[in-house]
Amino acid sequence: MRIVECKGDAIRTVFEHENALSAMESRYKLCAVEEEIAIVRGAVNELLDLRNTVTDAVRIAEIDERLKHHSRLLFALEA
Template sequence: MAKRLATEYVNANLQLTATEMAGFIRLFEDQQIHLQVRVLEGGNQELVLEDVAGREEVRLTFERHQDYYVCVLSCRLVGPRLTNAMRKAVSAFRGNAIVNRIYSHYTMIYHYRNGSVITIVEQTAAGERVVFEYKDTAQQLERVFRSRLIEREISLIHGAVNELLDLRNQATDADEIGRIDERLTEMTRKLFILEA
């Protein structure tokens, strides 16, 4: 198995409430990451994360925006403990990020949206290929179901139009023909809307 050389976070974005901020800090403490919290002016906070060996550190600046703490981060990590803790944090706190996991002959690019991996792309000297892509199956099934309902309604309207045309061909009274024409006009509008 290839050894990971480094992990790069490109424009990782986290948005946390005050309660989530406390949970965020606790997550790193649970992962045995040395942590310093500095309160800056305006209610902003800076977290300095350091692996236990003291070889690697990351500074996260959270700016206070109304009820949220917002952090935009780009960094490169080498140590496995800090790397795993950051991965868990992005996932648990619904972060958005592009994460490059760098190996000797290739890079795996993970795209996170709301803490979930939506695509994984393998990048080599030969090019890129998509390894994984999230598909929202439930939403796709719902769209198919709705389109089938519309097809069924169109079919019913076609049947009603045919019946009205038969009635119109048999009608002799001008008032009755007028009512049938009004219904046909109404059905035509419905068909136009549904088929669009």
């Protein structure tokens, strides 16, 4: 909704109301995505630390698969 004042050729916006609900939803979604990115990054860091300490090849392969999944998820979230 917008209220304007017209004086001759000049138009001035007196009041403008955006849809507050959609603005709040957009901000919430952005915050939720940023929080999820932080969580996934933390998980990646933990997996990398774990990978550096593990010597079993099977366990390293499992960790690598999880890292691959997390990296794809991060790519999608950051896009």
